[in-house]
Amino acid sequence: MTSSAPAEQQPYDLPQLTSLRFFAALGVLCSHLIFLREIDNPIKAIAIIFFGEGHSGVTFFFVLSGFIMMHAYQSSLIQKTLSTKTYLLLRLSRIWPLHLITALPFVFYFFYKYGSDISGVVAVNILMLQSWVPIVKYYISLNAVSWSLSVELFFYVAFLFLVRVSFKSLIVIALCWFIVIAATAATMINFGESHWSTGNGELKINHWIFYINPVFRLLDFMVGMLVYKISFVKRNKNKDSTFIEIVSVSLLIIGAYAYSTYVFPEILRAQLLYLPIMAFIIYAFSNGTGVLSRLLKGKILVLLGEASFSLYLIHNAIINLANAAFLKSSIKVPVFIYSIILTVICVIASVITYRFIEKPIHSYLKKRIKAI
Numbered sequence: 001m002t003s004s005a006p007a008e009q010q011p012y013d014l015p016q017l018t019s020l021r022f023f024a025a026l027g028v029l030c031s032h033l034i035f036l037r038e039i040d041n042p043i044k045a046i047a048i049i050f051f052g053e054g055h056s057g058v059t060f061f062f063v064l065s066g067f068i069m070m071h072a073y074q075s076s077l078i079q080k081t082l083s084t085k086t087y088l089l090l091r092l093s094r095i096w097p098l099h100l101i102t103a104l105p106f107v108f109y110f111f112y113k114y115g116s117d118i119s120g121v122v123a124v125n126i127l128m129l130q131s132w133v134p135i136v137k138y139y140i141s142l143n144a145v146s147w148s149l150s151v152e153l154f155f156y157v158a159f160l161f162l163v164r165v166s167f168k169s170l171i172v173i174a175l176c177w178f179i180v181i182a183a184t185a186a187t188m189i190n191f192g193e194s195h196w197s198t199g200n201g202e203l204k205i206n207h208w209i210f211y212i213n214p215v216f217r218l219l220d221f222m223v224g225m226l227v228y229k230i231s232f233v234k235r236n237k238n239k240d241s242t243f244i245e246i247v248s249v250s251l252l253i254i255g256a257y258a259y260s261t262y263v264f265p266e267i268l269r270a271q272l273l274y275l276p277i278m279a280f281i282i283y284a285f286s287n288g289t290g291v292l293s294r295l296l297k298g299k300i301l302v303l304l305g306e307a308s309f310s311l312y313l314i315h316n317a318i319i320n321l322a323n324a325a326f327l328k329s330s331i332k333v334p335v336f337i338y339s340i341i342l343t344v345i346c347v348i349a350s351v352i353t354y355r356f357i358e359k360p361i362h363s364y365l366k367k368r369i370k371a372i
Contacts, residue, residue: 014071016288017064018305019296020281024064025308027057028145029315029346033339035323041335053256055211056274058148059220061312063278065152066224067231067286069159074228077163084160086369091156093365095149095309098358099128102313106142128153134208145316147212154214155221162222167229174222178272181216184209185267194265211270220271223279231286242290248281249292303351310358311350318346 030036031054036047076082103126110118124130125142131150133139139147162170188194188206196207210216255277259269285293295301304311322342326333333341 014068014286014288015302015305016285016293016296017068017282019298019301020285020305021061021064021308022301022304022311024057024060025311025315025350026343026347027054027060028312029319029343030054031057032316032319033342035335036339039335041339043336049260050253050256053260053269055270056252056256056278058211059271059274060278060281061148062151062155062217062220063224063227063275064282065155066159066221066226067228067282068224069155069221070163070225070228073159074163077160086372087160088156089369089372090366092153093362093369095152096128097361097365098310098313098353099143099146099149100126101357102317103142103146105317110142131212131214134205134213136203136207139208139212140203143313143317145312148312151212151214151217155218158218158221162225167226170222170226170229174219174226177216177219177222181210181219181272185265185272188267189265194267196266196270206267207270210267217271220275220278223275224282227279227283227286231283239287240289241284241287241293244284245290245292248277248284252277252281304347307347307350307354307358310353311346314349314353315346318342318349 030047030051033047033051036044036051041047073082073087077084077087107122107126110122121138121141124133124138125146128146128150130139130141131147131154139150162173165173188209193204193206196204196211198204255274258264259273264273284290285296287293288297319342322345326338
């Protein structure tokens with residue numbers, strides 16, 4: 001619902017943005033196909049340049065989250081047609097069930113391997129508090145990618161306060177957040193701490209500060225809220241947005257190439273450098289009138305976009321299991337072909353998970369919550 005829409009209207013769908021979620025999740029998946037950057041194959045050069053930047057898909061998700069939360073809940077929360085309790089339960093029902101389901105296999109495995117010593121890590125992860133603990137074994141635990149859900153949960157709570165802030169005040173708050181993050185990054189770079197990993201691949205505290213830290217990542221969410229306000233204040237449904245859509249995608253490709261090729265500091269690539277690009281992409285596609293938007297509105301892409309949350313949560317586990325089995329197998333498959341097969345399996349599995357697990361559970365819980 002736009003800020004000027006009547007209260008009785010429901011927020012209309014934005015299928016083109018739903019489809020973009022699939023490509024963001026695919027980018028994260030590609031970043032975990034590490035072997036494509038290490039073993040000779042036909043796309044090794046491309047993988048080295050672009051796949052390592054796939055983590056920027058998380059920035060897209062965080063910015064889009066702010067945009068969608070405004071779209072779905074701004075009116076109902078401000079006009080108090082939706083209670084705080086119901087709102088929080090609805091948001092929790094969206095992310096926690098699948099988080100729990102995908103975490104359970106890891107819980108059994110970790111207890112088998114480490115015993116009760118791992119209890120604290122498991123508890124923090126299940127409660128989606130892992131991103132608040134600046135220790136690698138906590139924030140990258142069980143289903144490793146679930147750290148972002150912990151950040152999202154913080155966004156949902158913060159939104160209750162931010163949604164009531166005026167446009168100008170939100171700009172000031174976001175600007176202050178940016179200054180603090182940029183100043184922290186500049187200080188780190190000045191002391192030679194521009195990267196988040198050591199030479200042997202161990203993660204430094206910089207990784208948590210700039211990539212995981214919920215307080216710093218709140219800037220992404222606020223930017224998404226601002227993009228929504230800007231997009232729908234000056235919205236023109238009749239204006240063809242093809243040019244701006246192509247420009248936004250081009251900027252992402254150019255940015256990824258430049259940041260990777262010229263080895264920009266990781267602590268900047270973690271968030272700040274991709275933030276304006278992702279914000280611009282969401283702004284460009286929000287109108288939905290361009291050629292690319294029309295393509296994205298196709299049923300298959302929208303379905304893949306709807307299944308993107310499942311893809312995000314299950315892909316890393318599938319990749320790790322497949323790699324372990326593949327390394328022990330005597331079957332010889334070219335790495336490039338293997339990566340394609342693996343990606344297709346992840347996508348198909350995500351659609352199945354979405355259709356038969358994620359969607360039914362969410363629909364059931366949503367009805368129960370609204371009946372309270």
